[in-house]
Amino acid sequence: MLIQVENLTHIYNQGTPFERVALREVNLEIEAGERIGILGPTGSGKSTLVQHLAGLLKPTAGRVLLEGTPIHSKGATARKLRLQVGLAFQYPEDQIFEQTVFREVAFGPRNLGLDEAEVAARVNWALEMVGLDPVAVAQRMPFTLSGGEMRRVALASILAMRPRVLILDEPTAGQDPQGRRALLDKVGAWQRETNMTLIVVSHALEDLARLVERVIALREGRVVADGPTRQVLSDVKLLRAIGLDVPQPVALLQALRQAGKEVRVDRFLPAEAASEIARVWGLRGSVT
Amino acid sequence: MSALPIGMYVPGNSILHRLDPRVKMGATLVLMMIPFAVHGLWGYVALSTFVVTAVLLSGVPLGALLRTLRTVFWIAFLMFFLYLFTTPGEPLLALGSIAITRQGLLAAVAQIYRLCLLVTVASLLTFTTSPIHLTHGLEAMLSPLERARLPVRELAMVLTIALRFVPTLQEEIDKIAKAQRARGADFRTGGPLRRARNLVPIFVPIFVSAFRRADELATAMDARGFRSALHRTRMRKLRLGSLDLLATLIVMGLVLTVIWLG
Ligand SMILES: Nc1ncnc2c1ncn2[C@@H]1O[C@H](COP(=O)(O)OP(=O)(O)O)[C@@H](O)[C@H]1O
Ligand SMILES: [Mg+2]
Numbered sequence: 001m002l003i004q005v006e007n008l009t010h011i012y013n014q015g016t017p018f019e020r021v022a023l024r025e026v027n028l029e030i031e032a033g034e035r036i037g038i039l040g041p042t043g044s045g046k047s048t049l050v051q052h053l054a055g056l057l058k059p060t061a062g063r064v065l066l067e068g069t070p071i072h073s074k075g076a077t078a079r080k081l082r083l084q085v086g087l088a089f090q091y092p093e094d095q096i097f098e099q100t101v102f103r104e105v106a107f108g109p110r111n112l113g114l115d116e117a118e119v120a121a122r123v124n125w126a127l128e129m130v131g132l133d134p135v136a137v138a139q140r141m142p143f144t145l146s147g148g149e150m151r152r153v154a155l156a157s158i159l160a161m162r163p164r165v166l167i168l169d170e171p172t173a174g175q176d177p178q179g180r181r182a183l184l185d186k187v188g189a190w191q192r193e194t195n196m197t198l199i200v201v202s203h204a205l206e207d208l209a210r211l212v213e214r215v216i217a218l219r220e221g222r223v224v225a226d227g228p229t230r231q232v233l234s235d236v237k238l239l240r241a242i243g244l245d246v247p248q249p250v251a252l253l254q255a256l257r258q259a260g261k262e263v264r265v266d267r268f269l270p271a272e273a274a275s276e277i278a279r280v281w282g283l284r285g286s287v288t
Numbered sequence: 289m290s291a292l293p294i295g296m297y298v299p300g301n302s303i304l305h306r307l308d309p310r311v312k313m314g315a316t317l318v319l320m321m322i323p324f325a326v327h328g329l330w331g332y333v334a335l336s337t338f339v340v341t342a343v344l345l346s347g348v349p350l351g352a353l354l355r356t357l358r359t360v361f362w363i364a365f366l367m368f369f370l371y372l373f374t375t376p377g378e379p380l381l382a383l384g385s386i387a388i389t390r391q392g393l394l395a396a397v398a399q400i401y402r403l404c405l406l407v408t409v410a411s412l413l414t415f416t417t418s419p420i421h422l423t424h425g426l427e428a429m430l431s432p433l434e435r436a437r438l439p440v441r442e443l444a445m446v447l448t449i450a451l452r453f454v455p456t457l458q459e460e461i462d463k464i465a466k467a468q469r470a471r472g473a474d475f476r477t478g479g480p481l482r483r484a485r486n487l488v489p490i491f492v493p494i495f496v497s498a499f500r501r502a503d504e505l506a507t508a509m510d511a512r513g514f515r516s517a518l519h520r521t522r523m524r525k526l527r528l529g530s531l532d533l534l535a536t537l538i539v540m541g542l543v544l545t546v547i548w549l550g
Contacts, residue, residue: 015349015351015352015355016349016351016352016355017298017348017349017352018296051466054470056466056469056470057466082469082470083472085470086470087467087470089463089466089467089470092467094463094464094467094493094497095464095467095468095471095489095493096493097488097489097490097492097493107471107472107473107489108471108472111471111472111473111474112472143496157471158470158471161471161472
């Protein structure tokens with residue numbers, strides 16, 4: 001077991017008029033190499049949960065274990081553990097501070113105490129992984145890049161630390177559909193190349209459908225579903241209950257089913273849904 | 289981390305919330321100056337009774353207020369020892385070449401008291417006064433300067449906007465600090481110089497976003513037709529009521545009592 005979350009409760013501003021319970025008694029187990037999506041409407045506690053997974057918050061109650069050790073505790077061991085978890089906050093480009101792209105991406109690896117040759121190798125690798133040309137951008141000022149490029153630099157700065165667990169909090173926020181698709185495809189490629197554990201936070205079902213194999217759904221700080229992507233994303237009742245839009249292909253299949261057609265509803269990619277409809281109608285050929 | 293952010297307004301309907309902002313600001317100023325007129329124990333008792341009553345009337349949770357006070361703990365700590373060891377007078381206890389004097393002890397305690405009073409009174413004002421009322425109050429307090437052709441309205445607005453953004457800034461610093469810690473930044477170890485350098489990854493992004501925010505705010509104000517030179521009228525005029533009169537009298541009574549007690 002890589003990560004264990006035990007009875008985790010988090011209360012912000014406890015004892016003030018702004019008190020806010022963000023997580024309530026959350027229990028989770030995550031194995032090495034899993035690809036997990038965390039789903040839930042705004043304010044459901046997704047960001048709070050992933051910050052706990054990275055050891056950045058102190059639990060109000062309960063604990064988070066990475067390989068059996070409480071990740072938030074003091075001391076060098078826990079710090080080493082925390083550095084194995086890479087967390088990209090929402091709008092990670094906000095954290096950029098260096099004068100050149102190279103130094104920005106090198107910040108994490110240098111903090112790991114690596115020698116300069118290794119740092120340079122990692123910076124190049126990470127920039128390539130996010131689809132930037134190291135030769136062209138390494139010496140540029142980050143603030144002269146476009147918004148999309150800055151986000152990729154920020155993601156590279158986390159990838160360069162080679163975390164065992166990579167957590168992305170709403171990585172596609174504020175991007176156009178093509179940008180989203182391209183970024184998510186890249187994330188999938190990183191995961192395949194490094195075999196790291198991947199946790200992606202999103203409230204957009206389409207983002208998760210292609211990328212993850214397991215979905216954890218949160219609502220008002222509670223885990224309300226945890227299962228295979230296919231099962232959670234086609235659970236119309238659950239999705240409506242937590243206030244999320246049902247994926248359009250699932251909604252269509254659901255409507256056909258209610259109209260008396262014998263279709264399966266757990267097909268949430270458009271192409272899959274089309275094939276399913278073709279099958280039931282006895283049409284041949286494939287749809288892509 | 290769970291302190292009420294400084295400058296945060298806590299909506300409510302207590303007597304303090306309902307007071308006219310001009311009265312509250314005047315009273316705040318008086319309360320900030322009054323400790324300098326207090327010399328004896330009874331003066332402190334009268335002043336403390338007044339402030340504690342005000343806190344209780346405000347409905348602001350005590351825990352929250354105490355946590356706000358904690359933010360000045362280190363300043364208070366330093367001040368305490370500074371006064372304790374540097375005030376000449378009749379010695380109580382000698383530690384080698386330095387001596388703690390009776391006067392030093394009293395001065396140290398008095399300084400802590402003044403600092404706590406200052407923070408309490410100032411937080412009480414911002415806790416119970418909405419930003420819009422703060423602006424009105426500030427304008428009223430600064431209006432004598434209008435004669436000297438100072439742009440008082442704009443000044444009041446700038447101050448209010450600054451106050452409004454304190455909590456936002458605190459949240460942002462918190463978020464960026466966490467993001468950099470996730471990248472292995474360490475803000476706790478090293479000498480003073482090193483620690484100062486370690487803050488660069490926090491302050492550069494904060495400045496960048498503060499400038500962006502200022503820019504956006506300016507654009508938004510422009511888009512809504514804001515002109516600084518115009519004389520604006522108010523939808524709701526501030527009007528002093530009997531509660532305000534009473535409060536003013538009570539504060540004046542307090543001042544006289546404290547001066548009389550010496
Ligand atoms: N730094 C903070 N201080 C106070 N309350 C917070 C803070 N961060 C989040 N919250 C509150 O905690 C709840 C969960 O927030 P969050 O974890 O950010 O949810 P999500 O990422 O799913 O939108 C929300 O009600 C939010 O307002
Ligand atoms: Mg979030």
